[in-house]
Amino acid sequence: MSIDSDEPLFAVTGAGKMYGSHQALDAVDWQVTEGDWWGVVGPNGSGKSTLLQLLAGTEQSSAGSIRMDGRDITSYSRKDLSRMIAVLQQDGLPAISYPVRDVVEMGRYPYQNWLGRESADGAAVVDRVLEELGLTDMAERPLDALSGGQRQRVALAKVMAQEPRLLLLDEPTTFLDIKYQLQFMELLSTWRQKNSITIVAVLHDLNLAAQFCDHILALREGKVVGNGTPHTLMTEDNIQDIFRVKPAMVNHPDNGIPQLLLRREKE
Amino acid sequence: MSKKLAVYASAGIALLVLTVLICTGIGSVSLPIRDIAGILLHHLPWVGDWITPDWSAAAEQIIWKVRFPRVLLAVLVGASLAIAGAGFQGVLRNPLADPFTLGVSSGASVGAAFLIFFGLQYALIGIWTLPLVAFLTGVLTLWFVMSLAREGRKIPTHSLILAGVVMQSFLGAVVSFLSTMSKQTINEIIYWTMGSLALRGWSYTAILFPYFMLGLIFLWSRARSLNVLALGERQAAHIGVGVDRLKLSVLAVGTLLTAGAVSVSGVIGFVGLVIPHMLRLLVGPDYRLLVPLSAIGGAIFMVWADTIARSLLAPTEIPLGVVTAFVGAPFFAYLLHRNKKLQKGMMP
Numbered sequence: 001m002s003i004d005s006d007e008p009l010f011a012v013t014g015a016g017k018m019y020g021s022h023q024a025l026d027a028v029d030w031q032v033t034e035g036d037w038w039g040v041v042g043p044n045g046s047g048k049s050t051l052l053q054l055l056a057g058t059e060q061s062s063a064g065s066i067r068m069d070g071r072d073i074t075s076y077s078r079k080d081l082s083r084m085i086a087v088l089q090q091d092g093l094p095a096i097s098y099p100v101r102d103v104v105e106m107g108r109y110p111y112q113n114w115l116g117r118e119s120a121d122g123a124a125v126v127d128r129v130l131e132e133l134g135l136t137d138m139a140e141r142p143l144d145a146l147s148g149g150q151r152q153r154v155a156l157a158k159v160m161a162q163e164p165r166l167l168l169l170d171e172p173t174t175f176l177d178i179k180y181q182l183q184f185m186e187l188l189s190t191w192r193q194k195n196s197i198t199i200v201a202v203l204h205d206l207n208l209a210a211q212f213c214d215h216i217l218a219l220r221e222g223k224v225v226g227n228g229t230p231h232t233l234m235t236e237d238n239i240q241d242i243f244r245v246k247p248a249m250v251n252h253p254d255n256g257i258p259q260l261l262l263r264r265e266k267e
Numbered sequence: 268m269s270k271k272l273a274v275y276a277s278a279g280i281a282l283l284v285l286t287v288l289i290c291t292g293i294g295s296v297s298l299p300i301r302d303i304a305g306i307l308l309h310h311l312p313w314v315g316d317w318i319t320p321d322w323s324a325a326a327e328q329i330i331w332k333v334r335f336p337r338v339l340l341a342v343l344v345g346a347s348l349a350i351a352g353a354g355f356q357g358v359l360r361n362p363l364a365d366p367f368t369l370g371v372s373s374g375a376s377v378g379a380a381f382l383i384f385f386g387l388q389y390a391l392i393g394i395w396t397l398p399l400v401a402f403l404t405g406v407l408t409l410w411f412v413m414s415l416a417r418e419g420r421k422i423p424t425h426s427l428i429l430a431g432v433v434m435q436s437f438l439g440a441v442v443s444f445l446s447t448m449s450k451q452t453i454n455e456i457i458y459w460t461m462g463s464l465a466l467r468g469w470s471y472t473a474i475l476f477p478y479f480m481l482g483l484i485f486l487w488s489r490a491r492s493l494n495v496l497a498l499g500e501r502q503a504a505h506i507g508v509g510v511d512r513l514k515l516s517v518l519a520v521g522t523l524l525t526a527g528a529v530s531v532s533g534v535i536g537f538v539g540l541v542i543p544h545m546l547r548l549l550v551g552p553d554y555r556l557l558v559p560l561s562a563i564g565g566a567i568f569m570v571w572a573d574t575i576a577r578s579l580l581a582p583t584e585i586p587l588g589v590v591t592a593f594v595g596a597p598f599f600a601y602l603l604h605r606n607k608k609l610q611k612g613m614m615p
Binding site for chain 2: 058079081082083085087089094096097099102103106107109110114142162
């Protein structure tokens with residue numbers, strides 16, 4: 001898959017999205033280069049998830065355009081898109097009784113013909129992914145017998161089996177405790193280094209975003225209000241502009257990355 | 268997966284063959300299995316020549332002209348209804364969906380009852396008229412039930428079943444009304460609404476067979492998509508499933524299968540509900556197994572139900588719908604009870 005190095009993986013130009021009379025996204029311009037890790041942040045209702053749905057192709061923009069590899073995203077078939085883009089949602093996988101291996105294998109769906117066969121060795125991909133995420137031992141267990149953290153690992157395994165170039169994450173760590181949050185982000189990081197995939201993650205946790213992402217896009221009321229590296233974006237003034245809270249900023253003792261501490265509004 | 272399917276399917280087919288042989292033998296004149304097998308094999312091409320007939324001509328008449336076509340029709344009706352149920356459940360992700368509870372069966376029966384009432388069942392396109400009209404009224408009913416149950420973009424489990432039940436009783440009343448109004452055809456409509464496979468002969472089997480085969484092939488080919496759909500519609504779309512097209516096509520094919528079955532046998536409830544669920548408990552949720560095994564399971568169930576219907580109180584025939592309801596309704600109650608615990612409306 002060779003593309004021009006200065007050609008972005010995708011380009012969002014003047015994209016807007018209306019739901020009825022509600023303007024969920026308004027004139028968003030944004031370019032992402034292959035291999036980048038972006039965090040998308042913003043208050044509730046700022047249009048983060050909508051932006052993700054537009055990129056995933058499951059919603060269509062009502063204005064502007066989104067181009068993937070120089071082609072309009074609406075010109076791809078559902079299966080074509082699924083070979084390039086994988087999505088991991090915040091609610092992860094439902095408690096269904098399919099065994100773990102079958103669920104991970106569902107990630108191979110876009111590569112299979114109607115008989116369920118594929119030209120590449122899909123079973124080997126599934127085996128490797130299960131191994132990498134330490135799921136081999138529970139491969140035959142039904143999904144509804146696993147804990148929330150384990151289930152989110154299976155969800156990650158499924159999108160890894162999909163072998164995408166672009167991974168979209170919608171608040172993937174919301175329902176995880178801090179141990180699993182960190183573990184999950186590290187797994188992503190390892191995967192990205194190995195396969196040089198591009199990641200766009202909607203994240204609630206600004207500190208996590210600052211630690212893991214190279215770039216941050218900030219939205220407020222459907223508009224882009226910030227676009228830059230964690231160092232340039234994570235300042236007291238910016239945070240106050242975006243979230244309407246006054247934080248205390250510190251630098252992480254390990255690596256100097258800006259981190260945010262919350263202040264009580266009333267002392 | 269394919270090994271598991273091979274094991275279950277061969278066991279199921281063996282059971283089905285045994286069922287057919289035994290049930291063909293049950294009746295006012297009881298005949299030994301050896302003779303039945305002989306007569307049936309004798310009618311097969313190639314194999315038939317190797318068998319010397321050593322049975323009476325009367326036995327051959329009873330088996331080949333009367334009992335076997337009926338048993339075969341039961342096989343097709345049961346299999347059609349069961350895979351239609353499996354399809355509805357998969358695509359609506361609703362364990363209580365089946366042709367009967369969604370009102371599709373009743374919808375199809377209204378169209379058919381109108382035709383019978385006006386004596387039009389062979390108008391225009393001969394024996395295909397009844398199945399076609401039944402399909403159209405079935406589709407119309409399904410569409411109506413689903414729009415009745417829809418809340419925004421979602422169709423909640425309970426309102427879907429409620430809407431189905433409402434439609435079913437309304438349409439049932441329409442059919443009853445038609446049968447009351449009709450003097451000469453009263454028996455035909457009433458008998459037909461309660462479900463019967465009596466006196467159908469080979470032509471009905473011939474009508475239903477292509478419906479069933481096309482339906483089976485289509486639904487089986489969609490099994491992987493139905494599996495992915497169990498993750499939820501949005502997630503399925505993210506993995507490359509054309510969700511809307513899948514839903515529409517499976518619902519249409521399920522309705523077609525139901526209409527085919529209903530137009531030859533009348534309304535027979537609960538088969539599409541009971542069979543896929545029993546198989547789910549046995550082999551798990553994978554539709555690659557569920558679709559073909561439901562066909563086999565539905566066939567076995569229906570042949571036994573029909574045998575009970577025609578022989579338990581012989582010479583009186585119990586309507587087939589009564590027999591399946593005696594088994595199906597308690598099972599439905601059990602599922603409803605279990606479903607309350609699975610509040611999300613997911614598959615068990």
